[in-house]
Amino acid sequence: MKSIPVLLIGCGGVGRQLFDHIVACRSLHSKQGIALRVVGVCDSRSLLAVNDIVNSELKDDLLKEICKIKSSGSSLSSLMDLGQCQIFKDSEARKKVIDIASLLGRSTGLVLADCSASSETVELLKQGIDLGCCIVLANKKPLTSKIEEFDKLTSDFRHIRFESTVGAGLPVIASITRVLSSGDPICRIIGSLSGTLGYVMSELEDGKVFSFVVKEAKRLGYTEPDPRDDLGGMDVARKALILARLLGQRINSEDIKMTSSTMVFHCLIEKLERKLQWLLLKEMSYDMCV
Ligand SMILES: NC(=O)C1=CN([C@@H]2O[C@H](COP(=O)(O)OP(=O)(O)OC[C@H]3O[C@@H](n4cnc5c(N)ncnc54)[C@H](OP(=O)(O)O)[C@@H]3O)[C@@H](O)[C@H]2O)C=CC1
Numbered sequence: 466m467k468s469i470p471v472l473l474i475g476c477g478g479v480g481r482q483l484f485d486h487i488v489a490c491r492s493l494h495s496k497q498g499i500a501l502r503v504v505g506v507c508d509s510r511s512l513l514a515v516n517d518i519v520n521s522e523l524k525d526d527l528l529k530e531i532c533k534i535k536s537s538g539s540s541l542s543s544l545m546d547l548g549q550c551q552i553f554k555d556s557e558a559r560k561k562v563i564d565i566a567s568l569l570g571r572s573t574g575l576v577l578a579d580c581s582a583s584s585e586t587v588e589l590l591k592q593g594i595d596l597g598c599c600i601v602l603a604n605k606k607p608l609t610s611k612i613e614e615f616d617k618l619t620s621d622f623r624h625i626r627f628e629s630t631v632g633a634g635l636p637v638i639a640s641i642t643r644v645l646s647s648g649d650p651i652c653r654i655i656g657s658l659s660g661t662l663g664y665v666m667s668e669l670e671d672g673k674v675f676s677f678v679v680k681e682a683k684r685l686g687y688t689e690p691d692p693r694d695d696l697g698g699m700d701v702a703r704k705a706l707i708l709a710r711l712l713g714q715r716i717n718s719e720d721i722k723m724t725s726s727t728m729v730f731h732c733l734i735e736k737l738e739r740k741l742q743w744l745l746l747k748e749m750s751y752d753m754c755v
């Protein structure tokens with residue numbers, strides 16, 4: 466059985482889903498000959514890590530307890546029963562992550578899974594790469610900052626996975642990578658890249674109120690931590706930038722032209738007005754005929 470150490474950065478909605486998934490897939494992983502060994506988890510302020518980084522792990526019951534604490538909005542440091550673990554705070558937490566990466570990166574290997582929504586993790590990820598770690602990202606920000614950082618993070622393609630940055634669970638990155646490695650060119654990508662906008666638009670079409678629908682999208686975990694990133698087009702722009710860079714375009718976020726959804730709503734309202742006028746005209750001509 467191959468044991469793969471994992472350290473989770475960011476334990477919000479997505480990070481907790483990852484923990485749930487790891488626990489739910491234990492028997493599947495065992496059939497595949499692997500076992501994911503979670504050695505630590507960070508939130509914005511602290512790191513919870515096992516004392517014996519080389520042999521020990523956060524047990525599944527503790528992972529569930531961590532998810533419960535984090536979904537109640539508390540900090541990791543409010544965990545009561547730490548057992549074989551320790552809490553590190555602020556700069557100490559960051560230093561400890563590097564220590565863990567130095568210890569495991571080139572020996573057993575270590576996966577740094579970035580499920581935060583922070584641009585601050587990029588330095589940590591770059592150091593992780595230098596220390597031989599693999600990085601897995603749901604967070605789009607490290608891949609959408611300066612092109613040099615994208616280059617650094619993707620310098621060894623075997624050491625990075627970022628499938629869920631675009632298309633969530635759909636194999637978008639895998640498909641594109643496969644097409645590119647076959648030597649075929651990709652000229653254009655057309656897609657509906659925002660789960661939030663798709664949901665909001667469908668619900669509006671059903672006649673629901675905008676503010677309610679946005680709150681609902683946030684509650685369901687579709688939106689970014691700040692839903693304005695979705696509604697203003699920034700989230701889609703980040704996804705487009707990741708795809709463009711994957712296709713070899715050396716562009717930055719300033720090169721992406723965005724149309725905010727408020728413009729889209731404007732168009733929708735205009736369309737509705739035109740439809741209403743047309744219905745009124747139809748009604749009037751009907752009245753005149755009878
Ligand atoms: N929602 C979705 O369907 C999808 C989301 N994503 C991406 O996943 C990421 C996470 O989204 P989501 O879970 O909704 O966000 P949340 O806001 O729920 O969670 C973010 C987590 O990151 C932690 N965090 C913030 N800054 C740092 C930092 N500097 N170091 C370590 N941890 C940090 C937060 O800590 P604290 O708890 O202390 O605040 C929190 O635990 C986003 O980048 C998003 O774009 C990707 C695919 C799909």
Ligand SMILES: N[C@@H](CC=O)C(=O)O
Nearest residue numbers: 659660661687688689
């Ligand atoms: N906020 C995003 C989540 C995934 O990246 C979306 O709505 O698609």
